[in-house]
């Protein structure tokens with residue numbers, strides 16, 4: 001089954017309710033500016049064409065032009081996958097790891113086939129485990145800061161920043177035509193607090209390039225004053 005590109009909320013509602021039946025539905029949230037989304041989009045399309053996935057409905061949603069839908073699912077980073085059935089979220093996955101996505105898809109297919117008998121329960125491990133050690137959180141952060149060559153940790157989303165400092169840095173990145181992934185730290189307090197330690201920086205926004213912390217808004221502004229091609233030079237390194 002091919003990927004269905006969602007163009008508006010009414011179409012989305014129809015495909016996920018009246019037309020959905022008992023089908024497993026995959027929502028793939030992406031943006032045109034996030035580099036990891038490009039590759040993942042191709043993988044997603046190939047997966048959707050596999051005969052074993054003929055009963056699965058694959059939807060593709062541009063999180064920027066469908067901000068109401070993205071809000072509904074509290075999408076705080078792209079690429080992001082939500083697997084739903086009969087109006088229930090079974091699993092969610094953040095990031096562009098095809099293997100992880102395929103595993104999750106298989107788990108959900110099994111869950112539906114077995115009607116839940118031996119399969120993981122919906123939402124089983126989407127919440128962070130309690131008592132996660134600092135080492136585990138830092139391992140998660142290492143992955144997260146490397147989720148895209150340029151990663152912005154901000155308050156809100158690029159289309160709806162929730163603070164002027166974050167808004168300014170989004171503006172600067174766009175002005176310099178830098179493609180970036182983002183993470184909305186307001187959605188995850190554990191990440192918000194531990195990233196301060198991880199980066200040894202007390203505030204947001206925080207910008208990472210190639211997995212290395214570059215600074216907050218003022219530092220990035222200064223870096224651009226020193227070198228107008230700061231982004232090009234740092235990304236290429």
Ligand SMILES: N[C@@H](CCC(=O)N[C@@H](CS)C(=O)NCC(=O)O)C(=O)O
Nearest residue numbers: 163165202203204205216217218219
């Ligand atoms: N001058 C700072 C401005 C950023 C800032 O002061 N951020 C504050 C308010 S948005 C912050 O993140 N505080 C910690 C928090 O909210 O967790 C910069 O250059 O980035």
Ligand code: FES
Nearest residue numbers: 155162163164165
């Ligand atoms: S949220 Fe208050 S200054 Fe950023």
